[in-house]
Every structure is written in structure tokens, then in C-alpha cells.
Amino acid sequence: MKIMIVDDHPMFRDAIMQTLEQLDDTLHWCHAGSCEEAFSLCEEQRDFDLVLLDLDLPGMDGLTGLNEMRQRLPTTPVVILSATDDRDYVMRAIEQGAKGYIPKSSSGEVLLNALRLILSGGVYLPMAVLDGVYATAAANAEDTPSTRLTPRQIEVLNLLSQGKMNKEISNALGMAENTVRVHVRAILDSLGVSNRTEAALRAMQLGLVTESEG
Incomplete structure (x- = not known):
């Protein structure tokens, strides 16, 4: 090594x-x-x-x-x-x-x-950072639970959690890139997070995606 x-x-x-x-x-x-x-x-x-x-x-x-x-x-x-x-x-x-x-x-x-x-x-x-992400997400998501995500948004979230960019998600799901952006914004709002990395972490915590997909 x-x-x-x-x-x-x-x-x-x-x-x-x-x-x-x-x-x-x-x-x-x-x-x-x-x-x-x-x-x-x-x-x-x-x-x-x-x-x-x-x-x-x-x-x-x-x-x-x-x-x-x-x-x-x-x-x-x-x-x-x-x-x-x-x-x-x-x-x-x-x-x-x-x-x-x-x-x-x-x-x-x-x-x-x-x-x-x-x-x-x-x-x-670091665990302290993860704890902060989860605590913030939980507090922000009280009024916007993950159950508000549509099946299509769950598909987008799974690909997002794999590190896919909007263009890659667009190609994989056969939708316009602008539509992907709309879905990503809605996902962030629903999970109570501010960026894609936090969304992936929150999704794993909620069991919306598996760790191997994240």
C-alpha cells in the first residue's frame, strides 16, 4: 500500500x-x-x-x-x-x-x-458532524416528513445518494434535467436539509436508501 x-x-x-x-x-x-x-x-x-x-x-x-x-x-x-x-x-x-x-x-x-x-x-x-446533521434534519423535517416524497422523488433520491449528478439522473430516469432540479429541491425541502450530501445521509438514517447505495 x-x-x-x-x-x-x-x-x-x-x-x-x-x-x-x-x-x-x-x-x-x-x-x-x-x-x-x-x-x-x-x-x-x-x-x-x-x-x-x-x-x-x-x-x-x-x-x-x-x-x-x-x-x-x-x-x-x-x-x-x-x-x-x-x-x-x-x-x-x-x-x-x-x-x-x-x-x-x-x-x-x-x-x-x-x-x-x-x-x-x-x-x-466525524460522529459529532453526523449527530449535528441528523439533529438538524430531524428538527427541520418535523412538518415535512419523508412520507411526502413521491415514488418518482424516491427514485431521484436513490440516484442522488449514489453520487449521481442531475444530468446522470436525467439520463437514467428519462426526464428533463430541469425536472430533476425541481425534484431535488423538493427532496431537500421534505427532508429538512440544505444540500445533497445531507440528503443522502438523512435518507440512509430514515431507511429510504441502503448504505451500499449511498
């Missing part, structure tokens, strides 16, 4: 590597102290199994760096390791393609379990 760690704090990198050695006996890793250094590494080698990216780096800002990294390594999961666990920031990172967001305050056990989940194809969010 080959991992790239993008972080400008050597002591943190060393501590992370000691923990990551428990993931795989044949672990190989390299590190960069900025997004620019990481991009240079991408030019030299592209066979990374995982990228751990700090968002608070010198030079290019973290979210821009995340977008660029996703373009350079489109099939490699990029995981955010950050001292910031603000819910809005976490959700923005996930929406922009990160496969997980792990606070630096997490224990070694949490880190390893999160990375195992991500390497198996899942997405990891």
Missing part, C-alpha cells in the same frame, strides 16, 4: 506514520509540506492508494488543493486530516470529493477504523 501524507508539521507526520503502520505490513509512504509539493509528487508517481491531506497548509488553500488533487488522482481516495471540525467546512470538503474527514484530535483507533472504511469504499465523517 502506498500513501501520500500532505502536512507541514513533521512531528504530526511521524506520529501518523507510526499509527498507519498497523494498516498494512507493506506500507510505503511519501510526504509533502504543501499542495504544490504534493502535485510534484503526483507527476513522478500516480499509483497511490490513499492521500491524507491537511487543509491548513502554506500556499494554496486546502479546498482548492483538494479539487486539484482530485483532478490529478481521480481514482485515489483523498482524506482530510484537519484541526478544524467545523460542520460547514467538513460538508464542503465532502461535497468537493473528499472520501473522509478525520479531525486531528481523533485517537489512533478512530483513525485506523476510518481509513479501513474508506479503503473499502465507504465515506467517513
Whole structure:
């Protein structure tokens, strides 16, 4: 297994590597102290199994760096390791393609379990963020229960939860893209959430879609 760690704090990198050695006996890793250094590494080698990216780096800002990294390594999961666990920031990172967001305050056990989940194809969010999403959704959805969703909207929700974009949903269901937008807006309103990621999480909590579809 080959991992790239993008972080400008050597002591943190060393501590992370000691923990990551428990993931795989044949672990190989390299590190960069900025997004620019990481991009240079991408030019030299592209066979990374995982990228751990700090968002608070010198030079290019973290979210821009995340977008660029996703373009350079489109099939490699990029995981955010950050001292910031603000819910809005976490959700923005996930929406922009990160496969997980792990606070630096997490224990070694949490880190390893999160990375195992991500390497198996899942997405990891901090429990505190998930609790906030669910609590907000539940409060907002009291007057707009999920039973108000039409069968067609359930179909849209299932595809949305799989990460499909409006055009892909339009092609799959044979409806106009503008109609898909209307359905998505109605789904968000009905579930009491503000974006597609929260809708997918809420749908799994309510049992409207299965975790494998999400």
C-alpha cells in the first residue's frame, strides 16, 4: 500500500506514520509540506492508494488543493486530516470529493477504523458532524416528513445518494434535467436539509436508501 501524507508539521507526520503502520505490513509512504509539493509528487508517481491531506497548509488553500488533487488522482481516495471540525467546512470538503474527514484530535483507533472504511469504499465523517446533521434534519423535517416524497422523488433520491449528478439522473430516469432540479429541491425541502450530501445521509438514517447505495 502506498500513501501520500500532505502536512507541514513533521512531528504530526511521524506520529501518523507510526499509527498507519498497523494498516498494512507493506506500507510505503511519501510526504509533502504543501499542495504544490504534493502535485510534484503526483507527476513522478500516480499509483497511490490513499492521500491524507491537511487543509491548513502554506500556499494554496486546502479546498482548492483538494479539487486539484482530485483532478490529478481521480481514482485515489483523498482524506482530510484537519484541526478544524467545523460542520460547514467538513460538508464542503465532502461535497468537493473528499472520501473522509478525520479531525486531528481523533485517537489512533478512530483513525485506523476510518481509513479501513474508506479503503473499502465507504465515506467517513466525524460522529459529532453526523449527530449535528441528523439533529438538524430531524428538527427541520418535523412538518415535512419523508412520507411526502413521491415514488418518482424516491427514485431521484436513490440516484442522488449514489453520487449521481442531475444530468446522470436525467439520463437514467428519462426526464428533463430541469425536472430533476425541481425534484431535488423538493427532496431537500421534505427532508429538512440544505444540500445533497445531507440528503443522502438523512435518507440512509430514515431507511429510504441502503448504505451500499449511498
